Amino acid sequence: MASGGSGHSAGAFDIRTVIASLFGIYGVVLVVLGFIQPQAEIDKAAGLNINLWAGLGMVVFAAVFVLWARLRPIKVPTDGEGGTAAE
Structure with a gap:
């Protein structure tokens, strides 16, 4: 996981983290609804049980995005690393 340049990672500002959190929240809501919905809705x-399966898929998708963001973080260069920051 060593990278050639220094700098810090994007962390919470990485778009993959935002997408993963949204899909994770919606997925958990659907999983809960999948467990408590009446049998008439399933029929x-x-x-x-569409809510349950869609929710599980969304939670898995969110986990893949979090794993991707952790294994391949986006490095944000500092001012002295090739940027054209005005002095």
């Missing part, structure tokens, strides 16, 4: 969808 309307041909016996498939």
Whole structure:
């Protein structure tokens, strides 16, 4: 995981982290709804618990995005690293 340049990572400002958190929150809500919805709603969808499966898919998607952001962080260069910062 060694990189050639110094600097700090984008961290919470990385767009992958924002996307993962949104998908994670919506996924957890759908999983909870999938467990508490009545059987009549499941029967309307041909016996498939759509909320549960969609929620699980969204949670897995969020986990992949978090893993991607942790394994390959975006490095933000400091002012002295090739930037054209005015003095």
